[in-house]
Amino acid sequence: MFIFDWFRALLAYFGFKKNAKLLIIGLDNAGKSTLLSRMSRGTLVQHAPTPIGRSEELDMGILRFTAYDLGGHPQVRRVWKDYFPAVDGVIFIVDSADEKRFEEARVELESVLRDDMLPDAPVAVLLNKTDLKSAAGEEYLVQRLNVGLQRTGKKYTPTSELHGRPVETFPCSVLKQQGYGEAMRWLAYYIQ
Numbered sequence: 001m002f003i004f005d006w007f008r009a010l011l012a013y014f015g016f017k018k019n020a021k022l023l024i025i026g027l028d029n030a031g032k033s034t035l036l037s038r039m040s041r042g043t044l045v046q047h048a049p050t051p052i053g054r055s056e057e058l059d060m061g062i063l064r065f066t067a068y069d070l071g072g073h074p075q076v077r078r079v080w081k082d083y084f085p086a087v088d089g090v091i092f093i094v095d096s097a098d099e100k101r102f103e104e105a106r107v108e109l110e111s112v113l114r115d116d117m118l119p120d121a122p123v124a125v126l127l128n129k130t131d132l133k134s135a136a137g138e139e140y141l142v143q144r145l146n147v148g149l150q151r152t153g154k155k156y157t158p159t160s161e162l163h164g165r166p167v168e169t170f171p172c173s174v175l176k177q178q179g180y181g182e183a184m185r186w187l188a189y190y191i192q
């Protein structure tokens with residue numbers, strides 16, 4: 001039942017807007033499909049690795065989520081870039097327990113933040129899998145992902161005071177349903 005209350009709250013955050021298109025991107029295995037299934041039914045499903053170029057979509061009426069994998073394949077990058085002009089917000093999800101791939105995640109995140117085709121859409125960086133003992137801490141990940149200078153802070157900063165698009169990190173566990181609600185609230189604030 002929790003998920004339905006949360007779902008209603010989520011729609012309420014975005015309620016002022018007719019439609020919001022949110023892009024969920026991240027390396028393979030970061031937790032994109034799990035996040036989508038958490039939001040849609042509250043049940044956890046094991047997903048096979050997403051084939052190259054295939055996207056997953058969750059339509060919640062006024063909110064539409066599209067998930068793409070960034071596995072470092074140029075073909076895939078071209079596909080998700082097609083979505084950028086129409087996107088209202090981006091969720092970039094990182095496996096915070098997979099230190100071997102922090103550098104790969106940084107490169108992808110930087111290319112997202114730099115992309116000229118991406119309007120000033122807010123980018124919420126989900127530091128997923130905090131439930132794992134091996135998960136890296138937020139400040140360490142902020143350094144490894146090189147997002148320290150762009151963050152808005154957990155409190156909202158008026159867009160006029162920002163130097164670029166809003167970016168913030170959110171430690172979370174999609175598995176334990178912790179932390180990503182705050183990211184959604186933050187996104188909704190900047191999409192208003």
Ligand SMILES: Nc1nc2c(ncn2[C@@H]2O[C@H](COP(=O)(O)OP(=O)(O)OP(=O)(O)O)[C@@H](O)[C@H]2O)c(=O)[nH]1
Nearest residue numbers: 028029030031032033034049050069129173174175
């Ligand atoms: N411990 C833990 N495991 C998680 C969490 N979120 C996702 N996982 C697991 O991480 C693995 C990958 O999750 P997916 O949701 O399939 O990741 P994805 O980003 O969709 O991956 P691809 O489709 O392969 O690109 C699965 O085994 C999930 O159960 C979390 O918060 N904590």
Ligand SMILES: [Mg+2]
Nearest residue numbers: 032033047050
């Ligand atoms: Mg997937």
